[in-house]
Amino acid sequence: MSEAMWGGRFSKTTDEMINEFQASIGFDKRMYHEDIAGSIAHATMLAKCGIITDEDKEAIVKGLKDILKHIDAGSFDFSVDLEDIHMNIEKRLTDAIGEAGGRLHTARSRNDQVALDTHMYIRRQVTEVQREIQNLQQALVETAEKNQDVIMPGYTHLQRAQPILFAHHLLAYFGMLARDFARFEGVYQRADIMPLGAGALAGTTFPIDREFVARQLNFEHIYGNSLDAVSDRDYIMEFLAAASILMVHLSRLSEETILWCSREFSFVELDDAHCTGSSMMPQKKNPDVSELVRGKTGRVIGHLMAMLTTVKGLPLAYNKDLQEDKEGIFDAIDTVKFSLAVYAQLIRGMKVRKDVMKRAVTEDFSNATDLADYLVKKGMPFRQAHAVSGTAVHDCIAKGKYLEDMTLAEFQQLSPLFEADIKEAIRPETCVRNRNSLGGTSYSQVERQLTAAKELLSAEQKIQSKAESLQVNAR
Numbered sequence: 384m385s386e387a388m389w390g391g392r393f394s395k396t397t398d399e400m401i402n403e404f405q406a407s408i409g410f411d412k413r414m415y416h417e418d419i420a421g422s423i424a425h426a427t428m429l430a431k432c433g434i435i436t437d438e439d440k441e442a443i444v445k446g447l448k449d450i451l452k453h454i455d456a457g458s459f460d461f462s463v464d465l466e467d468i469h470m471n472i473e474k475r476l477t478d479a480i481g482e483a484g485g486r487l488h489t490a491r492s493r494n495d496q497v498a499l500d501t502h503m504y505i506r507r508q509v510t511e512v513q514r515e516i517q518n519l520q521q522a523l524v525e526t527a528e529k530n531q532d533v534i535m536p537g538y539t540h541l542q543r544a545q546p547i548l549f550a551h552h553l554l555a556y557f558g559m560l561a562r563d564f565a566r567f568e569g570v571y572q573r574a575d576i577m578p579l580g581a582g583a584l585a586g587t588t589f590p591i592d593r594e595f596v597a598r599q600l601n602f603e604h605i606y607g608n609s610l611d612a613v614s615d616r617d618y619i620m621e622f623l624a625a626a627s628i629l630m631v632h633l634s635r636l637s638e639e640t641i642l643w644c645s646r647e648f649s650f651v652e653l654d655d656a657h658c659t660g661s662s663m664m665p666q667k668k669n670p671d672v673s674e675l676v677r678g679k680t681g682r683v684i685g686h687l688m689a690m691l692t693t694v695k696g697l698p699l700a701y702n703k704d705l706q707e708d709k710e711g712i713f714d715a716i717d718t719v720k721f722s723l724a725v726y727a728q729l730i731r732g733m734k735v736r737k738d739v740m741k742r743a744v745t746e747d748f749s750n751a752t753d754l755a756d757y758l759v760k761k762g763m764p765f766r767q768a769h770a771v772s773g774t775a776v777h778d779c780i781a782k783g784k785y786l787e788d789m790t791l792a793e794f795q796q797l798s799p800l801f802e803a804d805i806k807e808a809i810r811p812e813t814c815v816r817n818r819n820s821l822g823g824t825s826y827s828q829v830e831r832q833l834t835a836a837k838e839l840l841s842a843e844q845k846i847q848s849k850a851e852s853l854q855v856n857a858r
């Protein structure tokens with residue numbers, strides 16, 4: 384008979400290479416705290432329902448807490464022969480406390496056990512990712528607030544388009560991150576469903592109390608179908624989807640940061656402590672952080688594709704393919720948290736080069752729309768005004784000057800509607816101030832956005848604190 388915990392029906396031990404291939408202990412050990420918390424709740428329920436004795440339960444809980452201390456301290460010896468975190472812990476428990484340990488797995492399968500652990504792990508990680516999202520949102524708000532008077536060119540097609548406030552640009556990313564936070568809130572809700580009690584797939588013959596387990600582990604909901612409970616990986620796919628979208632946002636911000644700190648733009652300067660040099664070219668100061676975040680985006684998207692592909696052909700209920708859910712999501716969790724934390728630091732350390740941005744607005748034609756709008760306000764149809772402004776730009780380019788350099792006489796040659804106030808109307812500050820439609824780039828609209836951003840941050844904080852208070856601690 385095989386030594387494995389399921390060895391009864393086997394006459395041979397598992398081949399060594401196969402053993403190594405199918406083991407997940409190398410990565411699923413990071414769910415040890417969830418595994419122990421789940422087992423304590425399960426044992427407590429078994430005793431309450433009269434399925435095991437109180438003495439057995441006491442011995443199990445004490446034994447599990449000892450194991451937790453060992454793993455926390457790094458003195459637990461994980462064994463590949465015991466496949467995964469669930470059997471490593473159960474075997475150690477049984478070695479320590481004897482028969483009572485062998486009763487822990489009553490009315491439970493590793494299929495609902497691993498689902499429980501993963502739900503709890505993801506629930507906790509969602510909260511940690513949200514904390515990092517908020518930190519970056521905070522960094523954007525601080526930087527926007529400190530630079531409220533900074534004007535830069537806004538772009539379309541990466542061509543200078545209209546003057547905007549730098550703060551307005553930063554707050555666009557705040558908005559994306561706010562949606563990311565909300566998306567992760569949705570992931571939390573789908574992770575907050577308790578699978579334990581599904582057994583291997585069909586439920587159990589024992590009179591268990593799933594509500595009691597759910598209450599102990601602070602689950603809001605319980606799976607109503609045992610097959611769904613052990614087969615569902617939606618919350619993992621959703622996490623990876625939310626993480627991919629978040630990374631796409633960070634990647635766009637990275638792309639802009641890389642452009643902005645190039646010599647060609649010179650809109651910002653990154654802190655020396657956040658850049659690296661070149662081994663050959665002495666002058667180099669490279670924006671590696673932004674490049675890496677942009678690069679790591681592909682990796683997280685890859686994990687999403689892998690998971691969708693893994694699940695797409697699976698029959699119900701559990702299949703070992705599902706063990707492949709873990710490495711991708713663990714890596715995605717690490718990547719997303721790290722990228723967010725690093726980016727917040729980068730933004731906080733960034734020097735904003737107000738004068739360079741201002742020059743980019745004045746020494747160009749991004750006020751051409753404002754010239755047209757001026758004529759419209761004096762009664763000219765917009766299409767006609769567009770043509771007049773276009774002609775003005777055309778003439779300026781031919782003469783090597785800008786709209787601001789034109790004399791009133793020159794303007795009036797193009798249209799008699801021009802008056803002395805045209806000079807004021809096309810100053811970048813005026814262009815910005817006048818875009819006062821809701822959500823526009825005017826000083827007061829950006830002020831409103833900042834107020835709304837701070838209100839949202841405190842609302843997010845409340846959600847955050849509630850989720851943190853619901854985390855289960857087995858220690």
Ligand code: ARG
Pocket residue numbers: 407411466467493494497701703705706
């Ligand atoms: N290590 C497995 C996983 O991560 C645990 C469940 C195993 N169940 C089974 N019947 N082999 O999915």
